[in-house]
Amino acid sequence: MxxxxxxxxxxxxxxxxxxxxxxxxxxxxxxxxxxxxxxxxxxxxxxxxxxxxxxxxxxxxxxxxxxxxxxxxxxxxxxxxxxxxxxxxxxxxxxxxxxxxxxxxxxxxxxxxxxxxxxxxxxxxVMALFVNPERFEDFDAFMAYAEEHPGEINVGGTHTASPDHVAFLALRDASGIDMNFIPYDSTGNATANVLGGNIDATTTSLSPLLSYIDAGQMAPILVFSDERLEDYPDVPTTVENGWDLTDxxxxxxxxxxxxxxxxxxxxxxxxxxxxxxxxxxxxxxxxxxxxxxxxxxxxxxxxxxxxxxxxxxxxxxxx
Known part of the structure; x- marks a missing residue:
C-alpha cells in the first residue's frame, strides 16, 4: 500500500x-x-x-x-x-x-x-472535449482522424495533475485513443493553441469556454456526463459511448x-x-x-x- x-x-x-x-x-x-x-x-x-x-x-x-x-x-x-x-x-x-x-x-x-x-x-x-469546429465537425470526425493518425493527436489543458489532465488520462484510458497531453499554464493559453492550430483539442470544464462556444470559435464534441445536456442536445456523452467517466x-x-x-x-x-x-x-x-x-x-x-x-x-x- x-x-x-x-x-x-x-x-x-x-x-x-x-x-x-x-x-x-x-x-x-x-x-x-x-x-x-x-x-x-x-x-x-x-x-x-x-x-x-x-x-x-x-x-x-x-x-x-x-x-x-x-x-x-x-x-x-x-x-x-x-x-x-x-x-x-x-x-x-x-x-x-x-x-x-x-x-x-x-x-x-x-x-x-x-x-x-x-x-x-x-x-x-462538467468536463468536455473541445475543438475548433472548423477543424472537427463532431466527435465521430475526431475519432476517425485519431484512428488514421495514431499518436499524432495533441490535447491541451492546464498543468500536469490538474482536473484537465486527469480528464484527458481517463478518456485516453477508456477509449483507447492514442493521443498526447500538452500542459499549459492556463485554460486561456490551451484554448488559444487550439484556435491557432498548434494542438487538436482541449479537455476542460464547460463554464470557462462559454463565450468561445457562443462565438462559434470552440465547440464541445464530447461531454463527461451520463446524460446529454439540455443546452447541447447534439453532443454525445462519455457514458453513451460505454465509458463511465462523469467526474x-x-x-x-x-x-x-x-x-x-x-x-x-x-x-x-x-x-x-x-x-x-x-x-x-x-x-x-x-x-x-x-x-x-x-x-x-x-x-x-x-x-x-x-x-x-x-x-x-x-x-x-x-x-
Missing amino acids: NNHLKHLTLGLAMLGVSAGVSASDADDFPSKPLQLLVAAGAGGGTDNFARVVRPMLEEALGGARSTVINLPAASGALAHQRTANGAADGHTLDFASTTFVTSLAAGQNPVGLDQVTPLARMQSD GNDRAIFVHASTPDAIVEKLETALKEVYDSEEYQSYAERVNLTYREGWMSSDEYRQRLENNFELYSRLLQDD
Whole structure:
C-alpha cells in the first residue's frame, strides 16, 4: 500500500476528537470568527465560490463573522496543511477544487483524508472535449482522424495533475485513443493553441469556454456526463459511448478530520441551507453551474474522493 493510499484508508482510525474540543462545543459554535481558506488565487472559480458563499454561510450560522484568505501556493497544498495542522474546532474551512485529490494522487499534496474531511461538495462543473469546429465537425470526425493518425493527436489543458489532465488520462484510458497531453499554464493559453492550430483539442470544464462556444470559435464534441445536456442536445456523452467517466471539476469545503461530528453536522446543515437558497441557485445559474446537481453530502463526497483517488493514482502512474 503506497503512502497516499494510507492517507485515505487510515482516516477513520484517526477521527478522534482533538484535545480541548468536545461535541458539546457545537452548542456554542461558532464561538469566534471563521477563517475561510481558499486553495487558489484571487479571482478564480474557487475564490469566487468562497466569496459568494461567505455572507450566506455567516447568516445560516446565526450572524457569524468570517475572513477569506487566499493560499494558492503549491496547488493549494498550503491551505490544506493549515487546515490539517490547526485546531479541530470547525472554525477553519478549506475551500478547494478537484485539484485537492488530483494533486494528492500525483504526490504533490501531503494532506490526505486522514487529516481533513469534506463537509460537502457544492459544485461540479462538467468536463468536455473541445475543438475548433472548423477543424472537427463532431466527435465521430475526431475519432476517425485519431484512428488514421495514431499518436499524432495533441490535447491541451492546464498543468500536469490538474482536473484537465486527469480528464484527458481517463478518456485516453477508456477509449483507447492514442493521443498526447500538452500542459499549459492556463485554460486561456490551451484554448488559444487550439484556435491557432498548434494542438487538436482541449479537455476542460464547460463554464470557462462559454463565450468561445457562443462565438462559434470552440465547440464541445464530447461531454463527461451520463446524460446529454439540455443546452447541447447534439453532443454525445462519455457514458453513451460505454465509458463511465462523469467526474467534473468539483468545488467543496473541508475541515480538520478530528472536528467533532456535531460541529461537522452543523456546518453541513448550514451549507445545505446556503445551497438550497434562491440567492445561491441564482449565482450557480448565472455562472453556468447548473448543468447537473452540485450538492453531495459529507459522507457521499468522501466516498467519491476515495474512489477518484484510486483511479487518478493509477492513471498518473501509468502516464
